[in-house]
Amino acid sequence: xxxxxxxxxxxxxxxxxxxxxxxxxxxxxxxxxxxxxxxxxxxxxxxxxxxxxxxxxxxxxxxxxxxxxxxxxxxxxxxxxxxxxxxxxxxxxxxxxxxxxxxxxxxxxxxxxxxxxxxxxxxxxxxxxxxxxxxxxxxxxxxxxxxxxxxxxxxxxxxxxxxxxxxxxxxxxxxxxxxxxxxxxxxxxxxxxxxxxxxxxxxxxxxxxxxxxxxxxxxxxxxxxxxxxxxxxxxxxxxxxxxxxxxxxxxxxxxxxxxxxxxxxxxxxxxxxxxxxxxxxxxxxxxxxxxxxxxxxxxxxxxxxxxxxxxxxxxxxxxxxxxxxxxxxxxxxxxxxxxxxxxxxxxxxxxxxxxxxxxxxxxxxxxxxxxxxxxxxxxxxxxxxxxxxxxxxxxxxxxxxxxxxxxxxxxxxxxxxxxxxxxxxxxxxxxxxxxxxxxxxxxxxxxxxxxxxxxxxxxxxxxxxxxxxxxxxxxxxxxxxxxxxxxx
Numbered sequence: 001x002x003x004x005x006x007x008x009x010x011x012x013x014x015x016x017x018x019x020x021x022x023x024x025x026x027x028x029x030x031x032x033x034x035x036x037x038x039x040x041x042x043x044x045x046x047x048x049x050x051x052x053x054x055x056x057x058x059x060x061x062x063x064x065x066x067x068x069x070x071x072x073x074x075x076x077x078x079x080x081x082x083x084x085x086x087x088x089x090x091x092x093x094x095x096x097x098x099x100x101x102x103x104x105x106x107x108x109x110x111x112x113x114x115x116x117x118x119x120x121x122x123x124x125x126x127x128x129x130x131x132x133x134x135x136x137x138x139x140x141x142x143x144x145x146x147x148x149x150x151x152x153x154x155x156x157x158x159x160x161x162x163x164x165x166x167x168x169x170x171x172x173x174x175x176x177x178x179x180x181x182x183x184x185x186x187x188x189x190x191x192x193x194x195x196x197x198x199x200x201x202x203x204x205x206x207x208x209x210x211x212x213x214x215x216x217x218x219x220x221x222x223x224x225x226x227x228x229x230x231x232x233x234x235x236x237x238x239x240x241x242x243x244x245x246x247x248x249x250x251x252x253x254x255x256x257x258x259x260x261x262x263x264x265x266x267x268x269x270x271x272x273x274x275x276x277x278x279x280x281x282x283x284x285x286x287x288x289x290x291x292x293x294x295x296x297x298x299x300x301x302x303x304x305x306x307x308x309x310x311x312x313x314x315x316x317x318x319x320x321x322x323x324x325x326x327x328x329x330x331x332x333x334x335x336x337x338x339x340x341x342x343x344x345x346x347x348x349x350x351x352x353x354x355x356x357x358x359x360x361x362x363x364x365x366x367x368x369x370x371x372x373x374x375x376x377x378x379x380x381x382x383x384x385x386x387x388x389x390x391x392x393x394x395x396x397x398x399x400x401x402x403x404x405x406x407x408x409x410x411x412x413x414x415x416x417x418x419x420x421x422x423x424x425x426x427x428x429x430x431x432x433x434x435x436x437x438x439x440x441x442x443x444x445x446x447x448x449x450x451x452x453x454x455x456x457x458x459x460x461x462x463x464x465x466x467x468x469x470x471x472x473x474x475x476x477x478x479x480x481x482x483x484x485x486x487x488x
Contacts, residue, residue: 006087017037020046021045021048024095035109038080038099045097069084083098145199145200160204164343176188191204203216210240216245216300220236249303253281257305258275259275286350290340290344409454414483415432455473
């Protein structure tokens with residue numbers, strides 16, 4: 001979550017979706033609030049803040065955050081993905097806890113059910129609990145919660161269980177009663193019950209779930225041109241446990257994506273890497289696998305790699321209350337498959353709940369790429385599209401095509417790019433260019449570099465901040481290297 005978004009919530013004050021706490025010493029208090037959010041519409045708990053939004057800060061470390069996360073996880077029943085992140089606001093540490101609206105109501109914290117009522121958390125009375133339970137009984141059970149035909153012993157991949165436990169320990173989310181007992185681990189992942197594997201467990205941990213669930217396959221194609229109807233140069237179909245096909249699909253994307261040259265400060269050697277930033281693509285792919293509609297046998301996930309764009313599609317529309325316009329800004333997470341998402345969270349693959357799309361936008365901007373675009377259709381599903389920049393991947397033949405000016409960078413702009421190899425204030429950049437008029441400097445030299453995504457602000461939420469700095473992007477580094485070679 002961006003600091004600007006948190007500041008906006010602080011300005012709004014406490015309400016149905018937001019609560020502040022000055023301390024994290026009493027985890028039970030935090031757990032009750034989170035439980036109340038889960039049982040209603042979700043929300044945000046921001047610790048280190050006093051009402052009405054005054055930041056006082058916390059003393060935080062990785063150990064403290066991990067311990068708070070562990071205690072909250074142990075107290076909640078049933079388990080749910082709750083995103084816990086340390087942030088710095090005005091030089092002070094705060095803890096931001098994002099809670100989705102739960103799909104398995106009623107939730108309890110330490111065996112007590114709580115509700116969010118206006119700006120307070122209240123213990124649910126008997127009549128309310130009875131109403132929740134009765135409503136739950138008439139609703140159809142989620143697809144991922146239904147029992148699979150897989151055999152808990154014969155069909156489960158023990159290596160996947162061991163890898164999942166190792167991943168959870170690595171990111172300090174190892175909330176297991178006994179990690180040496182596979183069945184208990186599956187129960188702790190909420191994908192096994194009464195000695196049987198659920199559909200969600202089949203997708204995550206079976207050797208080949210496609211035998212029973214053909215819709216879990218990923219189809220991937222690379223086209224020779226930017227027209228989808230043209231012949232393709234590579235095509236693969238991936239099947240197996242979710243984590244395995246995720247890694248195989250990402251490898252396919254990297255293998256079939258153009259590379260871009262990157263020059264790292266202090267290293268004269270050129271470094272080649274995929275055009276689209278790794279974090280953004282992996283986030284898009286894991287979101288497709290976590291949020292797709294698994295219940296439709298005709299559904300799935302597909303990858304289309306074109307010379308100048310990448311498309312990742314998944315069946316099922318965006319969840320109710322979420323629009324394509326919301327995604328670049330972030331939103332309270334609405335999970336179609338909470339159990340699958342929770343398992344991915346424990347393995348460190350889903351870090352930001354409803355903020356993954358924000359990360360994708362930020363990564364693309366840093367790398368000088370256009371923002372990703374989401375398309376959602378109630379029948380066709382959701383597609384996210386990454387586009388190549390206007391310059392070529394090698395930043396050579398068309399390196400002079402610049403947004404706004406349509407020309408190669410001037411000598412002063414090249415000097416600015418060099419200065420931006422280390423984060424620099426606008427005054428330092430003006431000195432390099434020999435300019436004294438800040439407005440003319442911005443409009444004539446700096447803004448074209450920003451518009452072309454060759455330079456970015458370190459604090460884009462506050463463009464006029466006195467602490468604002470500017471740094472070169474990976475695309476800008478490639479441009480700078482090209483310009484220096486041309487003038488040498």
